[in-house]
Amino acid sequence: MSGRSSTRLAIALLLLAAGPAFAGSDAAATAAGSQGPVNGGTFYAPLPPKVQEDIGDIRPAADAGIMSYVTVQAQVNGQYTSNASLYHSRDDADFLIAPALRANLTLPLNKNFDVNFEARLEDFTYSSNQKLGFWGFSGNGYLEYRYKPTWPRIYMGVEPYYYFTYLNGDRLTAAVAPVAGIDDSISLDRGKTLLYLGYHFGEYFSSPDIDTRQSHTVTASVTQQLQRNLYAQLYYQIQYSDYSVYGRDETRDVVGVSFIHQFTPQTYGSLFVNYVDNASNNSLAKYETVNVGFSLLWQF
């Protein structure tokens, strides 16, 4: 091997060794016109602060810390419900406040797979029927797959919840469920209209086991941008649940409309009204209710 060939081989090996520092951590990256890694092995020069303020801190995905994939939401819902006890069509109106704190981590594994974890702390306090109030924890962990970014999301994972009653502080109910689903959104009219359709399956193992059930849920919605920061959302959901105890079968239909206002990039407010009809083969579980309320959400 000549000296020139040796030099070329050495350079090639150096480039191969240096390549993974950039391309290996970002499989989608290309290096057209590049001359190798810069800035200490990673291609990253922070944008000036004023530019970041306007367009965000655009940087390679490989350089993003895990916290950049975490979002936290603080939400409070206030809702009038026509049938707080959820018994038939009883006139049992009440007002309930439901604050919630959510932390979400969506971590891309590669160009097709993401993992999504969410933990929620929730409280439901009734104005009149205070003994109906409860609080607790819920969450989910999903492995999500998309063949292409615009294709439907397919996911599977687990959903646990654990609630305590305000009546005596005891556990109200708890469950863990393997779940799976598929959903997709399609935008029309240059993005002013968004159609959403999703299917969700859950096999809930509950304690007490009276809540053990298998459920199938289909949700459809259409979101229309009315003004630049005002949206209307019409939605419908049907959920079929097959409880393992007493042979109870239920079908719950929900139809509703929301008006959502985006105050800032991080804050939303909405007004909503919906109608719920829960049909069951057991008379004790049948109910209808109308809910009217508001929601404030802060995401950071």
Add this chain to the structure above:
Amino acid sequence: MLDSFSMRVMIPPVLPPKLSYRITFGFALYTLTGMGAFGVLPFDTATVTRVENHVSIGTHSGGNERPATLHDVIQADTYLFTQDQSRAELEFPDHSIVRVGQNTVFSFDAASRTLSLEKGALLFYVPPGSGGGNIKTPSLTAAITGTVGKVSENLIAVLSGEIKTPWGTVHAGEAIAYLNGNIRIFKYDQSQALAGYLIAWGGPLPELPQVGTNGVYTSPDLSILDTIGFNLVDQRFYTKPPGPPNPKPGPPQIGGGHTPYP
């Protein structure tokens, strides 16, 4: 007399000769071939649809500088300057939108439908089917079709659609950047896709970005719909003595055959 902004924008950026050649060649190529569609509306004027604080309009010669006001119609080959904490939004006849960030110098060319950023940052939205155009910064050029993107002097990040550059195609979720004589196309941190003041200033853009998550455009939040359904009903069953699978329906009797709630 030229002001400092005009002086700066008239000074060509210093680039390596080879890179400068590639930029020029690529820009000419994409200008001539990429977007030479017939029947497209030229970027000959733009209307100021939003103004924040101190925004000025000037000409190449540096003269005739004046404050920009809402509904101003700006002619091509006019520079728009923004000062600190000042921003402007422009809408073109084909409904393309450009949101110009603070401390920015921006201009546009009618015939080639070129949006030029000399300094600072901007967010652009070019509707699909409008005929596309070009983006030009001191170090980068790109041909755009239906695209949403963010631009700084040395970076173009694509939120929707794609851009074609002399260095390759940049897809949604990717960015092209110039740094120290190197140009790279890379996947960027998508948590920042919808970050920044310009994204929501004046509301979301007409086009949904393909990357990033807009809180509005997700499935409906149904978490509070049936807050006590699953447990109240179950408590009824739980406190009820075991019976036949389908008890005979009957009118509710308080204190009678079932416990209405725990």
